Amino acid sequence: MAIDGAVTARRVVALSFDADMTPRMLGELRAGRVRSWYAAPLIHELERTATPATLFLTGLWARTYPQVTRRLAAQPRFEIGSHTWDHLAWTSSCYGLPAVSTDAAKRRELRRTATVLRRLTGRSPVLFRFPGLCHRAGDLRLVAAHRQQAIDGTASGDALQDDPSVIVRTVLADLAPGRIFVMHMMGGPNAPATAAAVRQLIPAIRARGYRLATVGALLRHRVRDAPSEQAGGA
Numbered sequence: 001m002a003i004d005g006a007v008t009a010r011r012v013v014a015l016s017f018d019a020d021m022t023p024r025m026l027g028e029l030r031a032g033r034v035r036s037w038y039a040a041p042l043i044h045e046l047e048r049t050a051t052p053a054t055l056f057l058t059g060l061w062a063r064t065y066p067q068v069t070r071r072l073a074a075q076p077r078f079e080i081g082s083h084t085w086d087h088l089a090w091t092s093s094c095y096g097l098p099a100v101s102t103d104a105a106k107r108r109e110l111r112r113t114a115t116v117l118r119r120l121t122g123r124s125p126v127l128f129r130f131p132g133l134c135h136r137a138g139d140l141r142l143v144a145a146h147r148q149q150a151i152d153g154t155a156s157g158d159a160l161q162d163d164p165s166v167i168v169r170t171v172l173a174d175l176a177p178g179r180i181f182v183m184h185m186m187g188g189p190n191a192p193a194t195a196a197a198v199r200q201l202i203p204a205i206r207a208r209g210y211r212l213a214t215v216g217a218l219l220r221h222r223v224r225d226a227p228s229e230q231a232g233g234a
Contacts, residue, residue, distance in 0.1 A: 002130075002140055002150035004226035006178030006218040011210040013175065014218050015198070016054040016153060017042070017185035018129060020087045021061035025190075029064070038065055039187030042195035047075065049202050054215040055185060056083035056129040056151075059113035066120055073121035079214045080117060081127030082148060085109040094134035103142060110146045127151050127215060133182070133226075151215055152226040153180035158194045167197035172204060178224065180215055
């Protein structure tokens with residue numbers, strides 16, 4: 001199963017951030033067309049406000065930013081999960097993403113990402129997020145066979161959104177006990193307003209009486225399943 005959130009009466013939610021990296025994005029970085037695919041101001045804001053967060057890293061992103069990955073893993077309020085190797089979709093129709101075609105290739109993505117994360121962080125990932133939240137029932141079984149728990153969540157609308165107020169309104173409108181919000185930590189043109197939105201969201205969420213937790217902490221509550229087959233939602 002994929003976990004969509006927690007079933008709890010307690011006012012607790014999780015902010016999660018995906019670090020997408022595709023071969024095209026890496027090419028743009030190397031060519032100097034994008035300055036960085038790491039939103040350092042976002043991480044600074046999480047650290048400044050002592051906010052727990054779950055970070056889902058693609059293996060290609062972690063390999064590109066090894067020192068950053070090590071530092072993030074050493075931050076006790078953060079936990080690290082897998083977001084596949086290079087953000088290929090696991091279904092044939094997923095926001096226009098190119099797709100990985102076979103189960104064998106999906107297994108290689110899982111193993112390769114786990115290997116680089118283990119090397120950089122000292123721990124194997126136990127949480128996993130599908131690109132675009134797109135998956136089928138067989139994909140869930142495959143992830144579970146690699147001893148990882150698939151995590152879905154509630155879209156924040158931050159992808160390609162340059163107005164932080166839109167993201168803030170979206171998240172606050174969906175705020176409810178046990179929610180897992182899906183955001184992005186690449187910055188650049190793909191998530192240009194996330195850091196600014198989070199700067200507003202953290203105090204706004206806390207002012208509404210909510211506590212922020214990691215996804216792992218939320219899993220201590222009874223969990224809510226996502227559909228076994230999902231076209232997307234990030």
